[in-house]
Amino acid sequence: MSAVAETIETVSAVTEGGYKWGFETDIETELAPKGLSEDTIRLISARKEEPEWLLAWRLKAFAAWQTMSEPHWARVEHAPIDYQDIHYYAAPKKKTPKTLEDVDPELLRTYEKLGIPLSERAALAGVEGGQVAVDAVFDSVSVATTFRATLAKAGVIFCPISEAVREHPELVRRYLGSVVPAGDNFFAALNSAVFTDGSFVFIPKGVRCPMELSTYFRINARSTGQFERTLIIAEAGSHVSYLEGCTAPMRDENQLHAAVVELVALDEAEIKYSTVQNWYPGDAEGRGGIYNFVTKRGACRGRKSKISWTQVETGSAITWKYPSCILQGEGSVGAFYSVALTNNRQQADTGTKMIHIGPNTTSTIVSKGISAGRSNNTYRGLVRIMPRAAHARNFTQCDSLLIGDRCGAHTVPYIESRNATAKVEHEATTSKIAEDQLFYCRSRGLSEEDAVTLIVNGFCREVLKELPMEFAVEAQKLLAVSLEGSVG
C-alpha cells in the first residue's frame, strides 16, 4: 500500500527532472586501445589471466562474428555502429581488491550514491526482511562481491565470472555457451569474443540460496562498451532469486551494451531472474543513451524445473532483448513478466521466446508496454511447440498503454505449434490513458503527473508483483521518474 504513495513522493522529489544516476566517477581507468581485432581479444584474455581454452573459444567466436551482420528485423532505427570506435576494455587502474576493505573509496562512494551498499556491515545494519548479496561490475571488471563467506557456508558460489574461470574451470567450461552458443547471433558472438566480466552463480543440489543475489552493472568510462556475461547454474532441487540493475552516466554519445546471460536449471530447480534496466536513455531529443542489445536465455533442462524472467525496462536509447526459456525437461515451467516503458525518443523491441520441447511444459507471458513522448515500443514474442511437447500450454497477455498521440505501440506475436494436444492462448489490448481517468484522479486531489503514475503503476501491477519487494518499490519510483514530462 505504501508503495504507490511513495511513488508519488518520488515524483515530487525529482521535479528538477532528468536522470539522477547520470553522474560520472572520476577515477583513473586503464583502457584498451579502440578497435576490435584478435589483438584486442588477446589483451582482454591476458588481463584476465585466462586459460588457453577460453582464449581459443573467444577467437572462434570472433571468427564467427566476422562472418555475421547486424540483425535488422527489429523495429528500431539507429545510425550505423562503428565497432572499431569502441574501447573493449576499461578497468579502474587500482589493483583488483582482495577484500571489501581494499576497494577504492571512490568506487564505494559511487555505489553508495547509486543506493547499492557494498559494505556488509551497512547492509546488515539496514536489514529489513532479507539480505542481498551484491556483485558490483564497474565498466569491464567486478569491483566487489559481498557476503561471499555467508554464501560459501551454504555451498553457494557467487563470484565474478573472471574469477570462476580460474577457481571453478570445470563448471565454467561445462556450461559456458551451452545455452547461448558463441555463434548464436551477431551480438552474442560479439559478447563471446570480448566479454569482460559478469557474475557466476552456482547453487548446489538441494540448496535454497539463503539470500537474494544481485549484480549491479555500471558503465562509467567514455567511448566504451560493456560486454558482461552472466552464468547461473541451479542443480537439482535448488532455488535462487537473482536481481540485476544497471545505470550509466549521461553522455551525448551512444554507448553499446551487449550482454549475454545463460541460465541452467536441472531437475526441480528454480531460477527467478529479475532485471531493473535503467541505462541512460538519452535526452529528450534522442541524443546519447545506451544501445542495449542483449541475449538472455534459460534452459529448463531438468524435469519440473522452473525459470522466470521478470524485467522492468525503463532505460536505454534502444532496447533489443528477448529473455527466453527452452523448456526441455518434462513438466518444466517458463515465465516472462515484462514492463517496458519508453519516453521521448526511446525505442524498445523486446519480448521473449518460449520453446516447448518436453511434454507437459507450460509457459506464461505477461507483457506491459507503455509508450510516451515520441517513442516506439514493440512486443515481439515467439511461442514454439515442438512435436514431442504433448499437452504443452502457453498463455500470453500483451497490453499496451499509450500516453499522448505521438508514440507507437506494436505487438508482434509468432505462434508455431507442431503438436495437436498443445494449447496456446494469446490476449492483447491497446489502450490510451483516458481523459476521464485523469480527471477523476485530479478531482480527488492528485496532480496530473501523479495521476499518470498511479494509472501506469496500476497497469503494470501484475508484473511488478513478481519482483522481490525492495525491487518493486525501486521499479515504481523508476516508472514515475521515467514518465516525467510525458504529460501536459
Added chain:
Amino acid sequence: MALLEIAGLEAEVEGKPILRGIDLAVPLGEVHAIMGPNGSGKSTLAYVLAGREGLRVTAGTVRFEGQDLLAMEPEARAAAGLFLAFQYPVELPGVGNANFLRTALNAVRRARSEPEVDALRFLKEARSALKRLSMADEMLRRNVNVGFSGGEKKRNEVFQMALLKPRLAILDETDSGLDIDALKIVAAGVNALRGPGFSALVITHYQRLLDHIVPDRVHVLTEGRIVRSGGPELAVSLEESGYAGLAAEAAAA
C-alpha cells in the same frame, strides 16, 4: 459571503451553449438541490465547478470562499475542499481502492499543509467509514470501481467523500440507478457530514432523494437557467406538476 457564489455563468460544449447565465449562492452549512429535466445543463454545471476540460466558460464568475474557482486546476479545487461525486464513476484497473484513497487523501492534506496519514490510521478511518455505509472491508482491496455494480460505484463515491471531508460536495445524480436501500445508505452518508462547516449541491432528476436528504433550498434548472428557487416544498410540487409547465413559464418570461 456565501461559500459558493456563481454569477452570470455561461458555458458551452463543442460550441453549443449549455449554461446560459446562472446565478446561485450556497452559504456555508446549507444543502441546495438542483433539479431539472434531462439536457437542462445540470451535469455541465457540476463539471464546470469541478474543472473538467472540454467545457468552455464564456461568461460569468464562480467564487469559492472568495477565491476565483475557475482559475484553479481541478486538484487545487479538491484541495480547497470541493468534491464531485461522479454520475459515472471511472474505473482504474490495477489501482487498489485503498491506495487510491490514501494517495488522494494525502495529496489533499499536503496541499492544505496538514500532516499525512499513515497506513494504519488510514485503514482505521476507512474501516469505520465503510461500516457506516454498510460496505464490506473487501471494498478497500478491490481495484477502483473495476467490476463494481452501479450501486457499489455510487456508494464508493460517498465513501471517498466521507474520507476526504469536503467543504462543498457536489452530488451529480448520485441517486440514479440506486434501489431504495442503497439510496438510504447514500443519503445517510451525506447527512452524516451535514453541519455548519459543510455544504452540498445535490443534483437530481427526481424528488425521491430529497425525501432523505432534505435540502435547505431547491433550484430548478431548465435550458441552462435557474427558472425558480424555493424551499423543500418546491421539489414536492414539481413531482406533481412536472418540468413541462416550468419550461413554458421560463419561455414566457
